[in-house]
Amino acid sequence: MSGKVSLHYFNGRGKMESIRWLLTVAEVEFDEFHLTTRDQYQKLLDDGSLMFQQVPLVEIDGMKLVQTKAILHYIAEKYNLYGKDIKERVMINMYSEGLMDLMEMMMILPFVSDTKPKLDNILTKANERYLPVFEKALSGSVYLVGGKLSLADVLLLECTLMLEEKFPAILAEFPNTKAFQGRMSRIPAISRFLQPGSKRKPQPDEHYKKTVMEVFNLTTLNL
Known part of the structure; x- marks a missing residue:
């Protein structure tokens, strides 16, 4: 192998x-x-x-x-993208699983004949359930957990970019999250990707x- x-x-x-x-x-x-x-x-x-x-x-x-x-x-x-201890890891897991739940809603869209109800549901849940969590977590913080880049940050960037493909102005009411997206996008490996x-x-x-x-x-x- x-x-x-x-x-x-x-x-x-x-x-x-x-x-x-x-x-x-x-x-x-x-x-x-x-x-x-x-x-x-x-x-x-x-x-x-x-x-x-x-x-x-x-x-x-x-x-x-x-x-x-x-x-x-x-x-x-x-x-080394998984926190420094068990408490940081469980926070990373919680953020990550929430993001994966939201992204999975978008993954099924190609297989749905009538996408409007699904898109409406995604928009509502993103605005009311998911993005407020990350907006609060990023208030005064560069990263979501422990002041260091982690799996959760990578998934948040991926998810916000996916959301903007469907709803270009969705981050207008979430300035901390938008600023985070900008910082992450300037990391050299991510910029190349x-x-x-x-x-x-x-x-x-x-x-x-x-x-x-x-x-x-x-x-x-x-x-």
Whole structure:
């Protein structure tokens, strides 16, 4: 097995995108193997690579890791992006899981026929449930936890950029969060990741949706 980190997923965002972000911030090089056919997915199943028959799959340090949160926690701890003690880690986890909940609402949009109700719900929850939490946490603080860059900060940047793609003015009422986004975007590794031609994936399109459906042998998703 190569010493380089290998990612197995679709050529799109989905649940792998947060992993790409975190590896980028940790300045870890990675290779990507994109699922484009049912046979490729079946081979991973037959090889026993997918513990729960699901991707993302990340090969790192001689292991085949599945389950997004487990992968993120491993990378964050390995590269010192996971706080200094158990109390900081639980705060990082709480912020991170809230952000992942919000991002998962956006991940399903390509598979929904009528997106307006979903978008309305995302906007309401972002404004009333999620963004106020981060706005308060960033009052007088550079980072969310312990005055140091962590997994939670990386996910917050990813999430706010996703939100602005759908709602360009959403951060107007959250100046601390907007300022945080600006600071994070100036970190050299992140600045490079935000440039065209990087391994950051664009917003999902019909081709992405079609590929996911074909690989998983689905005709519809009940969302």
